[in-house]
Amino acid sequence: MKHALLSLALLLAFITACAPLTVTTPPPEPQVVRVTYSATLRPWVDALHACARQTPEIALIIDERSLASPDLETADLTLWFGEPPQGYTGTAFNLGADEIVILAGSNLNSSRVSLLRLREIYSGAESDIQPWSYGQGSDIRLIFDQVVLAGAPPSLDVLLAPNPAAMLEAIAANPSAIGYVPKSWLSGDMQPIAVDGDAFWQPVLALTATEPQGGLREFIACLQTIAE
Numbered sequence: 001m002k003h004a005l006l007s008l009a010l011l012l013a014f015i016t017a018c019a020p021l022t023v024t025t026p027p028p029e030p031q032v033v034r035v036t037y038s039a040t041l042r043p044w045v046d047a048l049h050a051c052a053r054q055t056p057e058i059a060l061i062i063d064e065r066s067l068a069s070p071d072l073e074t075a076d077l078t079l080w081f082g083e084p085p086q087g088y089t090g091t092a093f094n095l096g097a098d099e100i101v102i103l104a105g106s107n108l109n110s111s112r113v114s115l116l117r118l119r120e121i122y123s124g125a126e127s128d129i130q131p132w133s134y135g136q137g138s139d140i141r142l143i144f145d146q147v148v149l150a151g152a153p154p155s156l157d158v159l160l161a162p163n164p165a166a167m168l169e170a171i172a173a174n175p176s177a178i179g180y181v182p183k184s185w186l187s188g189d190m191q192p193i194a195v196d197g198d199a200f201w202q203p204v205l206a207l208t209a210t211e212p213q214g215g216l217r218e219f220i221a222c223l224q225t226i227a228e
Contacts, residue, residue: 030059031215036071037064037079039163040140041204043184044079044095051222058215068137072209076216080205081139081182093206093220096227099183100144100200101192103168104129105175112194118148121178124155131158132170132179140164144180147199 035048042064052060063075069085070078084092102113107128122131133154134141145154161167164181168190171177178193186192204227206220 028057030057032061033058033077033216033219034061034063034075035077035079036067036075037062038067038081038139039064039165040081040138040182041079041098042164043182044204047223047226048079050226051219054222055215055219058219060219066135066137067139068142070207072207076208077212077220078207080207082143082202082205084205084207088207090207090209091211093208093224095204095206095223097201097203100140100147100180100202101183101186102178102180102195103171103190104178104193105171107176108178108193110193111191112196114196115148115199118195119150119152122148122154122158123152124157128176129178130174130176131155132161132167132177133158134167135160135162140180140182143200143202 033052037044037048045062048060048062052058065071067078067080070080070088070090072078072090079095080092081098084090102118104110104113120126121129122133131154133144159170161170161179164185167179167181168185171179172190183192206223208216208220212220
């Protein structure tokens with residue numbers, strides 16, 4: 001009996017030794033993708049997360065901050081509102097467009113306003129209207145000031161909102177207020193004031209310091225698809 005058990009053990013050992021080894025290859029480490037964006041483009045956060053789920057080879061890190069220029073040192077991708085800044089030498093991918101819309105309380109008493117009147121309001125010429133804007137370095141303010149003020153300084157009486165959410169609250173609470181937000185922020189019953197021309201339409205871009213590769217390139221392609 002002992003000899004039979006020993007023979008069986010030797011046979012099992014021989015079979016095990018001859019069986020091919022199964023080598024499990026560990027999954028590759030995900031490519032970390034750091035994305036920065038301003039509060040202006042906060043409505044794009046859902047698209048960022050959706051494309052991260054569709055691109056499992058990346059690990060997404062997002063950071064909302066005030067952006068006066070693209071973050072090319074710490075971020076792999078910067079969501080950017082408007083044309084690339086002067087002197088920009090990186091790569092730009094068009095994701096879509098958004099429009100700056102004018103909102104005002106009942107004191108404006110008009111459904112349309114000209115750029116000339118906006119310039120007068122933000123220069124302090126209409127004391128019964130309280131203009132609102134954003135802090136220095138805000139991407140949306142830079143565009144608004146270029147289009148409306150054309151280099152002229154705004155009135156010292158202009159009040160500042162930290163982000164479009166605060167701007168919406170300020171205008172809703174004050175019938176004399178006038179301000180502006182991206183159209184993508186609009187919801188509910190707020191109706192924008194019509195403005196002559198199309199200068200407030202601006203591109204939404206994905207900016208990278210170099211030509212993207214691998215998962216980052218697929219991630220950007222997904223963002224372009226969602227925006228269509």
